[in-house]
Amino acid sequence: MNFVIIVAAGKGKRMNSKENKVFIPLLDKPMLYHALKPFQNCNEIDEIIIVTQKLDFNKIKEIKNRYSFDKIKNVVEGGKERQDSVHNGLMSIKSAKDDDIILVHNGSNPLVKENEIIECINAAKKFGAAVCCFPLKDTIKKINNDFVEKTLDRKDVYQMQTPQAAKYGLFVEGFKNIKKNGIRVTDDVSIVESIGQKVKTIECSYENIKLTARDDLNIAEGIIMRRNNASNDFRVGFGQDSHKFSNNKNKRLILGGYTVPNETGLEANSDGDLILHALFNALSSAIGEDSLGHYADPMLKRGVTDSRKYLKVILDKLDQKNIKISNVSIGIEAYNPRLDSHTPKIRESLSKILSLDKERIGITCTSGEQLTSFGQGIGMQCFCVVSIVSQNPKI
Numbered sequence: 587m588n589f590v591i592i593v594a595a596g597k598g599k600r601m602n603s604k605e606n607k608v609f610i611p612l613l614d615k616p617m618l619y620h621a622l623k624p625f626q627n628c629n630e631i632d633e634i635i636i637v638t639q640k641l642d643f644n645k646i647k648e649i650k651n652r653y654s655f656d657k658i659k660n661v662v663e664g665g666k667e668r669q670d671s672v673h674n675g676l677m678s679i680k681s682a683k684d685d686d687i688i689l690v691h692n693g694s695n696p697l698v699k700e701n702e703i704i705e706c707i708n709a710a711k712k713f714g715a716a717v718c719c720f721p722l723k724d725t726i727k728k729i730n731n732d733f734v735e736k737t738l739d740r741k742d743v744y745q746m747q748t749p750q751a752a753k754y755g756l757f758v759e760g761f762k763n764i765k766k767n768g769i770r771v772t773d774d775v776s777i778v779e780s781i782g783q784k785v786k787t788i789e790c791s792y793e794n795i796k797l798t799a800r801d802d803l804n805i806a807e808g809i810i811m812r813r814n815n816a817s818n819d820f821r822v823g824f825g826q827d828s829h830k831f832s833n834n835k836n837k838r839l840i841l842g843g844y845t846v847p848n849e850t851g852l853e854a855n856s857d858g859d860l861i862l863h864a865l866f867n868a869l870s871s872a873i874g875e876d877s878l879g880h881y882a883d884p885m886l887k888r889g890v891t892d893s894r895k896y897l898k899v900i901l902d903k904l905d906q907k908n909i910k911i912s913n914v915s916i917g918i919e920a921y922n923p924r925l926d927s928h929t930p931k932i933r934e935s936l937s938k939i940l941s942l943d944k945e946r947i948g949i950t951c952t953s954g955e956q957l958t959s960f961g962q963g964i965g966m967q968c969f970c971v972v973s974i975v976s977q978n979p980k981i
Contacts, residue, residue, distance in 0.1 A: 587632040587633070587681070587682070587683075587686045587687075588630055588631055588632050588686065588687045588689065588707055589631075589632065589633045589634075589635060589679055589682060589686065589687070589688050589689070589754075590625050590631055590633075590634050590635070590688075590689040590690070590691055590703075590749065591635045591636075591637060591672060591675035591676065591688065591689070591690045591691070592618075592621060592622065592625070592634060592635070592636045592637065592691050592692075592693050593637050593664070593668065593671055593672060593675070593690060593691070593692055593693060594606065594608045594618055594621075594636055594637065594638040594642075594646075594692075594693030594694075595637055595638050595639050595664030595665075595671050596608065596693070596694060601797075601798070601799065601800055601803075606638065606639060606642050606645075607694060607797070608621070608638075608693040608694060609642070609645060610803065612696060612803065612806055612807055612810060613807055613810055613811070616649065617693065617694060617696050617797065617806075618646075618649060618693045618696075619649060619653060619696075620696030620697070620806075620810065621691065621692070621693045621694070621695060621696040621698070622634065622649070622653075622655055622658075622693075623653075624698055624699065624700045624703060625657065625691070625703065626653075626655050626656075626657050626941070627700060627941050628700050628703050628704065630703065630704050630707050631657060631689075631703070632657070633657060633659045633660075633679075634655070634657045634658045634659065635658075635659065635660045635661075635662060635675045635678055635679065636658060636660070636661045636662070636675075636693075637661075637662045637663070637664045637671045637672070637674055637675040638661065638662075638663070638664060638693075639663070639664060640663045643661055646658075646661050647661070652944070653943055653944070654934065654937040654938055654943070654944060656938060660678050660679075662674050662675050662678045667770065668771075668772070669761075669764065669770070669771055669774075669777065672690055672774055672777075673761050675690075676688060676754075676757055676758070676761070679754070682754040683754065683755075684753060684754055684755030684758075685711075685753055685754070685755065686753065686754045687707050687710045687711060687751055687752075687753060687754070688751065688752060688753070688754050688757050689703070689706060689707065689710075689748075689749040689750070689751040690748060690749060690750050690751070690774040691748040691749040691750075692748045692796055694796050694797045694798070695747060695748050695794060695795070695796050695797070696797065696806060696810075697791075697793045697794050697795065697806060697809055697810070698718070698747075698748070698749065698790070698794050699790075699791060699793075699794070702718055702749070702788065702790045702791070702794060703749060705788045706718055706749050706750075706751045706788050707751060709751075709786040709788055710751035710752055710753065710786070711753075712786070713784065713785075713786040714752060714753055714756055714778070714783055714784070715750075715751065715752035715753070715756060715775050715778045715779075715783050715784070715785040715786065716750070716751050716752075716775075716785060716786040716787070716788055717746055717747075717750045717751070717773075717774075717775045717785050717786075717787055717788065718746075718747045718748060718749055718750070718788050718789075718790040718794060719744040719745055719746045719747055719787050719788070719789065719790065720744060720745055720747070720789060720790055720791070720792050720794070721740075721743070721744050721745075721789070722740045722743050722744065722745055723792075724740075725737065725740065726738040726740050726743065744787060744789075746773050746775075747790060747794050747795065747796065748774070748796075750773060750774040750775045751775075752774075752775060752777075752778045752783070752785075756778045756781070756783055757777060757778060759778075759781055760777035760778040760779075760780055760781050760783070761777060763780050763781050764777055764780050767780075793809050820912075820973065820974070820975050821872045821873070821973070821974050821975075822872060822971065822972065822973050822974075823867075823868040823869055823870070823871045823872025823873075823971070823972045823973075823974065824867075824868055824871060824969075824970070824971055825863075825864040825865060825866065825867030825868030825869070825870070825871060825969075825970045825971075825972075826864055826867065826967070826968065826969050826970070827860040827861075827863035827864040827867065827878075827967075827968050828860065828960065828965060828966065828967040828968070829852035829853055829854055829858050829860050829965050829966060830852065830853050830959075830964050830965035831850055831851075831852060831853065831963075831964065831965055831966075832850060832851050832852060832853040832854075832858070833853070834850075834851075835850055837850060837851035837852075837853075837858070838851045838857075839851045839852065839858075839923070840857045840858065840859045840893070841859060841860070841861045841918075841925070841928075841932050842859070842861040842862060842916075842932040842933075842935050842936045842939075842949075843859065843862065843893075843894050843932075843935040843936065843938075843939050844928070844931050844932045844934075844935040846923065846925075846928050849923045852965065852966060853965075855886050855891070856882065856886060856891045856892075856893055856896070857891050857892060857893050858893075859893035859894075860966055860967075860968045861916060861918070861932070861936075861968050861970070862893040862894065862896065862897050862939075863878055863893060863896075863968070864916070864968040864969060864970035865897065865914065865916070865936075865970045865972070866878045866881075866893075866896055866897050866899075866900050867970070868914075868970040868971060868972040869900045869901075869904065869911070869972055869974070870900050872972060872974050873900075873903065873904070873907065873909065873974070875900065875903060878896060881896060881899045881900075882896045894939060897939065901940070904974070907976065908976060909974050909975070909976045910974065910975055910976070911940055911942055911946075911972060911973075911974055912946065912972075912973040912974060912975050913942075913946040913947070913948070913972070913973050914936065914940070914942065914946065914947045914948070914970065914971075914972050915948045915970070915971045915972075916947070916948065916949045916950070916968060916969070916970050917949075917950050917951075917952070917968070917969045917970075918949070918950070918951045918952070918966060918967070918968050918969075919951075919952055919953070919954045919958065919960045919961060919966070919967040919968075919969075920951070920953065920960050920961070920963075920965070920966040920967070921953050921956060921960070921961050921962055921963035922963050924951075925949075925951045926951060929949045929951070932949060933947050933949055
């Protein structure tokens with residue numbers, strides 16, 4: 587397994603902030619959100635552990651719930667020094683094996699890219715330890731009493747960033763060594779360097795910087811805005827699906843992957859999840875693919891009735907094309923059941939399935955003044971509109 591420890595126990599003094607700097611907003615979201623998002627979205631990451639001040643536990647919980655960061659499995663109190671905080675995070679992992687990979691990342695490094703995370707993991711698996719870094723571009727001089735003492739050779743000099751990674755067993759051995767010998771370190775791979783472990787360098791983007799001063803916030807916001815607007819391709823997809831209610835009173839009503847309690851399901855060979863069916867068609871139409879039946883019918887013959895598995899087919903196609911879902915808008919027409927009390931749960935389920943923020947998923951319900959069979963209670967109809975963006979020049 588691959589675990590990541592997010593160190594978020596800073597006080598924000600150099601930011602002139604009265605609160606932990608990881609909660610300072612970047613555009614409309616806290617800094618920590620941007621640091622967590624790539625790890626939440628990365629399929630290679632199994633669990634996230636956050637190390638922070640005890641007084642910030644509730645804020646972390648709010649971020650986890652608001653943005654559906656379900657990979658966060660533990661929140662741990664930090665220590666006096668950084669290495670103490672990392673040690674607390676490491677010791678909180680009870681299921682790790684010696685060859686499992688532990689990444690350590692700064693909550694104040696909000697611009698890391700998913701490919702950098704994956705490269706760091708793969709290098710740590712192969713070499714035992716790895717670190718993201720970039721070469722220095724500027725001339726470096728040693729200063730003595732405000733005067734230049736000498737110019738240093740910047741060749742082969744790199745600036746370390748995060749994530750930094752090592753196998754669990756190496757980290758445990760390294761911590762025992764630095765504690766025994768009273769060694770203090772300023773970064774995480776130095777812990778395993780202390781026992782003679784070589785560390786593989788992974789050259790990362792110059793954008794992957796640690797935010798320390800107020801000016802850094804302006805730089806980070808500019809990078810985030812550029813990334814958000816970097817797509818050269820924006821598309822909209824539309825999908826629809828409808829089903830009548832089943833005569834089988836034991837069939838469950840499933841909408842958006844959520845089972846609506848105490849309600850009869852919809853007639854279908856599958857589970858009848860008309861939201862996921864409409865969503866599939868919306869996404870498929872946006873990228874020029876076929877309708878749901880083209881993919882689902884062969885799967886039904888194999889006994890697959892879970893609509894989430896159908897949807898995964900089109901989501902995998904989006905991933906292959908490096909396409910991201912920007913937002914989803916769902917409209918449901920039905921006389922019953924009354925869904926307003928269930929839409930938060932449906933939205934939460936869709937958020938997890940799509941790895942999409944809940945505020946980017948809209949759900950509205952209407953009876954249509956009983957002008958159609960759906961408004962008259964015979965069945966349900968769903969319309970879905972999606973917008974997608976691509977980091978590629980063409981979809």
